[in-house]
Amino acid sequence: MNGDLAEADGANGAFSVGLTISGAARRSTLPDGAPREAEAFLHAWEEEIGDSCQPTSSPAASAEFQVKSRALKMRDVAIINVHGVSAVRSESVPPPFEEQVRMFVIWRGSWTRDGTRDRGDQTLSGGQFILEHSDRKSHFETVPHTTAKLFVLPAATLKPLLGNRIAFGSVDSAEMRLLTAHANMVHKTVGDLSTAGVEAARGSLLELAKAVVMGRFDDVEPRLGPALTQAAKDLVNRHLTNPELSRTMLARELNVSVRTLQRAFAAAGETVASYIRSRRLEEARLALAAPYGQLSVSELAAHWQFADSSHFFRAFKKHYGQSPTEYARSTRAARNRTDFRTGGADAGTSDTHRVDRTSTPGLSRGGLSEA
Incomplete structure (x- = not known):
């Protein structure tokens, strides 16, 4: 068992706590079957995060029990990531406790939560979310x-919008993409945020949660620009080889106007087109540096959706200061020098540069063809 009990920044109003339990550490003499080493962690979790979603394990769990959990709290908002190699359950604690709005987002596997007298137990499968008010x-x-x-979200903010409804849907909806992109950014950066930064991150998250409830994004809310930009970048990285990838496609997928999307990128000093182009050039550069197999430069240009090899040539040289052929040759020469010093096999000196199909993301195996 490994528990990380450090605050991300005690002065900024955010608290981050994590737990990893695996193997022999799961075997314990505590009455409730929990690892003895976990007592301090569970106490810190309850004190800082609250006990409504405190992680525990099934008493029947074996010595092979493995679970990782990381929680972040910003005042009355908590974000909890859970990955269980083993099955996991939480304890049901009797009331009273404060009203909350809770959202469960399932990426993989399935998650069963107990229902109310009106609704039975509910099971969510990977790719689904549910958001509800609970007292x-x-x-x-x-x-x-x-x-x-x-x-875990404050009821005072979301209950007026949610009422007695349950919001349920796909994690791929535009609003959920924005919310999860923002939550991931907060997890990565909270340790570097000031107190004002934490409060801004909390406010943005609540605005995005409202968007999930209402099924639309408030495109005049300036605090949501970073989340929109990140969600768009996540989509770009999944569709780099798609010939339809454009600002129009991204705006449609994120359910915002093209103007709103452009404004969000502009606030970060970028444009949508320049980000798409730079990411495609980066992937092409990595492919040019691949040590094995072959693919011609013109095939590479076509794969990463450049208009033609001439366009790819000019864009690559402008971005990296070398043509694709020059970059490939210099990379190959450096690799050959390293192989020579270490006694490795010669990487080849053919003047016709070709790139590995199998080491380039999205490229299928196949025979060779000339440029």
Whole structure:
């Protein structure tokens, strides 16, 4: 068991706490079957995060029990990431406790949570989310290899919009993409944020949660620009080889206007087109440096959706200061010198540069063809 109990920044109002339990550390003499080493962690979790979603394990869990959990709290907002190689469950704690709005986002596996008298137990599969107002404790159970994200949100902010409804849908919806992109950014940067930065991150997250409830993004809210930009970049990175990739496609997928998308990128000193081009050039550069196999420069240009090899040639040289052929030749020469010093095989000196199909993302195996 490994528990990380350090605050991200005690002065900025955010608290981050994590837990990893695996193998022999799971075997314990504590009455409730929890690892003895976890007592300090669980106490810190309850004190700082709250006990509504405190992680525990099934008493029947074996010595092979493995789970990782990381929680972040910003005042009355908590973001909890859970990945269980083993099945995981939380304890059901009786009321009273404060009202909350909770969101369960399931990336992989399945997650069963106990229902109300009106609704039975509910099971969410990978790719689904549910958001609801709750004024009672509940517990959850997962199957092995479940990855999920939980949000604990203040009822005062979201209950007027949600009422007694339950928001349910796909994690691929435009609003959910924005929310999860922002949450991931907060997890990565909270340690570097000032107190004002944490408050801004909290406010943006609540605005994005409202967007999930209402099914639309408030495109005049300036605080949401970074989340929109990150969600767009995530989409770009998944569609680099798609010939339809454009600002229009991204705006459609994120359910915003092209103007709103452009404004968000401009605030970060970028344009949508320049980001797409730079990412495609970067992937092409990595392919040019691949040590094995072959693909011609013109094939590479076509794969990464450049208009033609001449356009690719000019864009690459402008970005990196070398033509694709010059870059490939210099990379190959450097690799050959290293191989010579270490006694490795010669990497080849053919003047016709070709790139590995198997080491380039998205490229299929196949025969060779001339440029």
